[in-house]
Amino acid sequence: MATMTDYVGTLFDNTDSNPSKITLAFTMAGVALKKEHSATVILMADAVHLALPNALDNVDIGAPFEPAGKLLEAFIEKGGHVLVCGACMQHNGVKEADIDKRFAVISGDDVVELLMSAQGGLQLN
Template sequence: MSEKQEKILYVCTCGKERSETAHMPFVLANAALAMDVQATIVLNGDGVTIAQKGYAETMPPGGGFPPMQKLVADFMELGGKMWVCGPCIKTREIDESALIEGATITAAGAVNVEALEADAVFVF
C-alpha cells in the first residue's frame, strides 16, 4: 500500500493592491513543493490578475519576498497547480488566452473537492 501524498491548498484573493499578502501563498507553496508536498494555488477575486501574462512583473515587492515574477515561475517549474476562478476572470474581462501557461480555469465544485482532499488550507 502506498503512502498518501500530502497536499496543501492555498487560496489567494488579492493582487497588486495587497502585494505583500499576495506573495505569501506563493512563498509557502514553493516551500511545500520543495518538501515534496503537493501544492495548489487557487486565485479568486482580485487574485486572478496574477495569472495574467505580464502582470506578475508589475507587482510591487512584497514584504522582503522575492519578486512575484520569480515566485510564480518557480511555482510552475516545481510542479505546482495554479487554478483560476472562471467567474472572477469573466467579471474582470480577462480572456482565457491572456493567462500564463499552466494556469487552469476552475469553478467552485473542483475547489471544494481539492479542499476536502487537502491536509491543510490557507487563505490569503
C-alpha cells in the same frame, strides 16, 4: 487540472490591493513543494488578474522575500499548479484566451473539491 493536492493556497487580491499577500501565497506554496508535498495556488476574486502573463513582474515587497514573479516561476518549475476561478474571471472581465497558458481554469465545484481533499492550506483574503 490537479484533482487532488496536499496544499492549497487561495489568493483573492490583485497587485494594487496587497502585494504582501501575493508574495506570501507563492512563498508558502513553494515551501510546501520543498517539503515534498504537492501544492496548488487558486486565484479567485480580484486575484484572477494575476493570471495574465507577466502580472507579477513588478511585485517585490523586499527582503527577506523573493520577487513574486521569481517565486511563481520557481513554483511552476518544481511542479506547482496555478488554477483560476472561471466565474471570477467572467465577473472581472478576464478572458481565458488572455491568461498564462500554464494556468488552468476551474469551477466553484473544483475549488470546493480541492479544498476538502487537501491536507492543509492558507487562505489569503
